[in-house]
Amino acid sequence: MRSTCDYTNSPRGKTMMRGNAVPRTQALKRQVSRDLASPSQRRLPTPVDDDDDRDSISSHTSSSSNRYGSNFKVVIRVRPPLPRELQGDKPFQNVVTVDSSGHYLSVSDSTHLAPDDPSNQGSSYSNHSFSFDHVYDQHSTQRAVYENTAKAVVESSLEGYNATIFAYGQTGTGKTYTMEGFNSSGGSSLEDRGIIPRAIEQIFMHIQANVSARMRFLVRASYLQIYNESISDLLKPERNNLTIREDKKRGVFVEGLSEWVVRSPEEIYGLMERGGAMRATGSTKMNEISSRSHAVFIIIAEQSQTTYVDTNGKEIPLEEFTTLVNSQTSRDRTKLESLVRQSFKVGKLNLVDLAGSERVRLSGATGQRLEESKKINQSLSALGNVIAALTDTRGRQHIPYRDSKLTRILEDSLGGNCKTTMMAMISPALEAIVESLSTLKFANRAKNIKNEARVNEDLDQKSLLRKYERELKRLRAELEEKNRNVVDKRRLLELDEQRRRAEEDKMAAIRALEQRSLEFMLEKEEKKKLEQRIIMLTSQMLMSHQNKQKNAEGGGEFSTEDPQFRLALKEQQERIRKEYECRLADLEKERETIEEEKAQVDRYKQLLLKQRDIMIALTQRLNERDEQIMALQDELDAYDRHQKALEEKLDEKTAQLIHLQRVTMEHNATSPNKNAELIKALGEWGFKQRPATSSGKQYLPYDQSPIVCNNNASPKDKLLSADEKVEELMRVVEAQRAEYARAMKELEDVRSEKVSVEYVMREKIEKLKHGPEELLTKNADLTGRCETLTKERKAVQTIMEQKIKALVDAIARASDATLDSCGGIDRIGEPAKWLCREVNALQRLVNASIVALRNASSETPPPEESKPQTIASGSLSVEELIQKRRAQMQKERQLK
Numbered sequence: 060m061r062s063t064c065d066y067t068n069s070p071r072g073k074t075m076m077r078g079n080a081v082p083r084t085q086a087l088k089r090q091v092s093r094d095l096a097s098p099s100q101r102r103l104p105t106p107v108d109d110d111d112d113r114d115s116i117s118s119h120t121s122s123s124s125n126r127y128g129s130n131f132k133v134v135i136r137v138r139p140p141l142p143r144e145l146q147g148d149k150p151f152q153n154v155v156t157v158d159s160s161g162h163y164l165s166v167s168d169s170t171h172l173a174p175d176d177p178s179n180q181g182s183s184y185s186n187h188s189f190s191f192d193h194v195y196d197q198h199s200t201q202r203a204v205y206e207n208t209a210k211a212v213v214e215s216s217l218e219g220y221n222a223t224i225f226a227y228g229q230t231g232t233g234k235t236y237t238m239e240g241f242n243s244s245g246g247s248s249l250e251d252r253g254i255i256p257r258a259i260e261q262i263f264m265h266i267q268a269n270v271s272a273r274m275r276f277l278v279r280a281s282y283l284q285i286y287n288e289s290i291s292d293l294l295k296p297e298r299n300n301l302t303i304r305e306d307k308k309r310g311v312f313v314e315g316l317s318e319w320v321v322r323s324p325e326e327i328y329g330l331m332e333r334g335g336a337m338r339a340t341g342s343t344k345m346n347e348i349s350s351r352s353h354a355v356f357i358i359i360a361e362q363s364q365t366t367y368v369d370t371n372g373k374e375i376p377l378e379e380f381t382t383l384v385n386s387q388t389s390r391d392r393t394k395l396e397s398l399v400r401q402s403f404k405v406g407k408l409n410l411v412d413l414a415g416s417e418r419v420r421l422s423g424a425t426g427q428r429l430e431e432s433k434k435i436n437q438s439l440s441a442l443g444n445v446i447a448a449l450t451d452t453r454g455r456q457h458i459p460y461r462d463s464k465l466t467r468i469l470e471d472s473l474g475g476n477c478k479t480t481m482m483a484m485i486s487p488a489l490e491a492i493v494e495s496l497s498t499l500k501f502a503n504r505a506k507n508i509k510n511e512a513r514v515n516e517d518l519d520q521k522s523l524l525r526k527y528e529r530e531l532k533r534l535r536a537e538l539e540e541k542n543r544n545v546v547d548k549r550r551l552l553e554l555d556e557q558r559r560r561a562e563e564d565k566m567a568a569i570r571a572l573e574q575r576s577l578e579f580m581l582e583k584e585e586k587k588k589l590e591q592r593i594i595m596l597t598s599q600m601l602m603s604h605q606n607k608q609k610n611a612e613g614g615g616e617f618s619t620e621d622p623q624f625r626l627a628l629k630e631q632q633e634r635i636r637k638e639y640e641c642r643l644a645d646l647e648k649e650r651e652t653i654e655e656e657k658a659q660v661d662r663y664k665q666l667l668l669k670q671r672d673i674m675i676a677l678t679q680r681l682n683e684r685d686e687q688i689m690a691l692q693d694e695l696d697a698y699d700r701h702q703k704a705l706e707e708k709l710d711e712k713t714a715q716l717i718h719l720q721r722v723t724m725e726h727n728a729t730s731p732n733k734n735a736e737l738i739k740a741l742g743e744w745g746f747k748q749r750p751a752t753s754s755g756k757q758y759l760p761y762d763q764s765p766i767v768c769n770n771n772a773s774p775k776d777k778l779l780s781a782d783e784k785v786e787e788l789m790r791v792v793e794a795q796r797a798e799y800a801r802a803m804k805e806l807e808d809v810r811s812e813k814v815s816v817e818y819v820m821r822e823k824i825e826k827l828k829h830g831p832e833e834l835l836t837k838n839a840d841l842t843g844r845c846e847t848l849t850k851e852r853k854a855v856q857t858i859m860e861q862k863i864k865a866l867v868d869a870i871a872r873a874s875d876a877t878l879d880s881c882g883g884i885d886r887i888g889e890p891a892k893w894l895c896r897e898v899n900a901l902q903r904l905v906n907a908s909i910v911a912l913r914n915a916s917s918e919t920p921p922p923e924e925s926k927p928q929t930i931a932s933g934s935l936s937v938e939e940l941i942q943k944r945r946a947q948m949q950k951e952r953q954l955k
């Protein structure tokens with residue numbers, strides 16, 4: 060029996076030709092055997108006869124090519140036979156034939172038989188032909204699968220579409236291998252890389268090629284698995300049992316799923332590896348490492364594109380816009396922001412590796428594997444139901460997306476806003492023919508799903524990239540603002556520095572001005588002095604000139620015997636002497652004043668010392684007072700204690716007295732019982748009772764009562780009767796009353812004395828408290844006055860020194876002038892020499908008085924200042940000056 064099923068001749072894959080078409084079967088059989096005989100000439104077996112074949116193929120092709128623009132593509136991949144299939148009990152039988160065009164495949168369960176094989180006669184035989192967007196045979200490489208199928212899907216995600224690639228198929232057919240590229244037999248190479256790593260590379264290559272100032276990208280990734288109908292985050296394993304939500308803006312999404320921003324393929328590989336390690340896998344008979352969960356790797360690529368337009372809205376290149384910006388002032392630049400247009404696109408790429416359907420009989424699953432198997436098959440059957448509902452020719456009805464987590468997550472990808480590619484994997488082995496056919500039929504049905512994909516423009520401003528851009532813009536503005544502030548601060552500091560320098564310059568100028576005016580004053584003074592000196596010298600010169608004239612008239616000889624000369628000289632001497640005496644008298648006066656001041660300072664010092672002593676004495680007295688106070692306090696305490704004791708004693712006595720009075724009164728009422736009571740009371744107080752005597756006298760007198768009397772020792776006549784005793788006691792009471800009054804008085808005295816002592820003490824304490832303060836104030840006053848006096852004294856001293864110096868200079872100059880006018884020291888006569896000596900003597904006197912002045916005014920004069928022969932301001936003494944001058948004049952003479 061032979062049967063042929065053709066799933067190829069239907070643009071929507073719905074029209075299936077079933078039945079027993081015997082004549083055509085023969086032809087197909089021949090065709091298949093031809094293909095197998097010569098792979099190079101392999102052609103697609105078609106259910107139609109040879110003549111119709113080409114037409115049929117072209118129509119398929121056109122039908123298939125029509126699908127090229129579809130948003131839901133279905134491709135098949137036939138994996139190579141596995142070692143377990145090749146080395147099984149039965150010899151391996153390949154049942155899948157793939158057309159060389161890469162769009163068709165046929166599955167035949169008798170392909171091992173030659174068409175003319177006589178053993179084939181009468182055996183059962185079936186053939187199934189399918190057409191898909193692409194069919195990869197077992198020789199197809201990972202690269203070919205990616206380039207021909209996945210690349211376009213990834214590209215669309217980069218254009219802003221939602222895109223999904225999901226691998227479907229029986230367990231062990233190569234889903235994980237196709238998606239990830241892992242080869243369990245080991246020896247994985249770069250060429251083995253599957254769709255996910257290649258997609259990542261493509262995404263980052265695209266970014267690298269397109270990223271610019273106008274184009275920015277942001278990539279983030281998530282990884283989840285659906286295991287036993289529970290969603291967990293593979294990159295955050297602690298996040299389990301996640302729920303699926305849906306909203307108008309985001310569509311269907313998993314709440315709480317972590318998203319990871321990635322900047323390089325390496326980062327994303329890291330995530331893949333981490334998630335892959337967390338994925339549920341297990342070993343089954345069908346697959347050594349079998350995925351027990353559906354895994355979804357999500358890559359979201361966001362991109363922002365900036366365009367610039369001119370004021371007319373026409374797009375302009377960035378360079379032109381930059382020139383425009385640079386030509387504006389900073390205020391106008393903000394207006395240019397309206398000429399910047401930004402668009403945001405968000406593309407989402409779902410890379411789904413489904414768990415494989417399995418027949419429990421074949422996989423040998425038990426226990427946990429069996430449970431997993433059931434759940435996997437359940438969700439895959441829900442996926443089948445969704446696809447069936449989506450492709451139902453009766454029109455769109457309820458789509459049971461909510462029947463499983465898988466269909467819910469893939470809602471957008473199945474019939475929604477997405478460009479989807481379904482990759483169905485099959486095994487070429489005969490033993491898997493049932494599963495392969497089931498997969499192919501499933502895929503064939505899925506071909507008819509229609510998706511409506513559109514670019515996800517981020518109109519709601521939800522994209523992360525937009526948020527980042529906004530944040531960046533804000534941060535940049537902030538940075539700019541801060542920079543501006545920094546600049547302002549720097550400028551402020553500069554200005555401050557300039558102001559400070561200007562202030563310094565101003566102060567320096569003021570100081571210079573002050574200095575200059577001081578110098579001017581000094582110069583003025585100097586000038587005045589010079590003028591005086593000139594006047595003086597002129598008068599001297601006049602005099603010497605007259606002398607010279609006279610000398611010339613008298614024979615040209617200088618005569619000291621001339622009475623007129625002598626008179627003039629004497630006058631001159633007199634005048635100088637008076638002048639010096641005058642000045643000396645002034646100096647003496649000033650010296651006296653200073654002396655007085657010094658004496659006063661000494662007095663103040665003495666006073667201060669006294670004050671200090673007083674202070675010390677006061678402190679000592681204070682201490683003594685403190686001690687006194689303490690002692691008095693102790694005394695007072697003692698008084699208090701004494702007073703208290705007296706009071707207690709008095710109280711006691713008063714009580715005794717009252718009682719005695721009471722007893723006496725009662726006794727007076729002649730009551731014998733009371734008498735006994737009195738006797739008892741007396742006994743209690745120490746009055747010892749004598750035994751009764753015949754005479755009725757039985758009480759010792761009071762002065763003997765404190766002593767217990769010996770009967771034999773006490774004369775009977777000294778004993779008292781009761782009445783006598785009472786009388787005596789009355790006397791005693793009286794005496795005690797008097798004693799009490801005295802004690803009271805004493806107490807009063809003590810009290811009053813205590814009060815007066817307290818009062819005196821308080822007074823003294825107050826005095827002691829305030830006494831030192833007053834003294835301190837006085838002391839401070841005195842110190843202030845001392846300081847002022849010291850300052851004044853110093854000022855006077857300085858003035859004196861200046862005056863003396865000026866005087867010395869004047870003397871030196873006068874003597875020099877005198878010498879000059881006389882023509883040198885050798886030329887002057889005796890009187891002039893005498894005058895010089897006088898001058899020198901005067902100078903020495905002045906120097907001595909300076910020293911005396913300094914010694915008098917300074918407590919510890921510096922040693923160099925105490926040199927008597929040195930003038931304070933100059934380094935030479937008067938004698939030295941004269942010597943120097945003489946040497947100079949001698950030199951001049953020699954030269955002449």
Ligand SMILES: Nc1ncnc2c1ncn2[C@@H]1O[C@H](COP(=O)(O)OP(=O)(O)OP(=O)(O)O)[C@@H](O)[C@H]1O
Pocket residue numbers: 137138139141228229230231232233234235236237241242243244346348349350351413414415416484
């Ligand atoms: N195209 C191929 N080329 C070479 N080896 C392949 C190919 N496809 C699958 N295999 C190998 O087949 C075995 C099973 O593949 P894989 O694990 O990918 O299957 P699966 O469909 O993911 O299974 P499951 O559903 O159980 O997880 C692996 O050893 C894999 O290396």
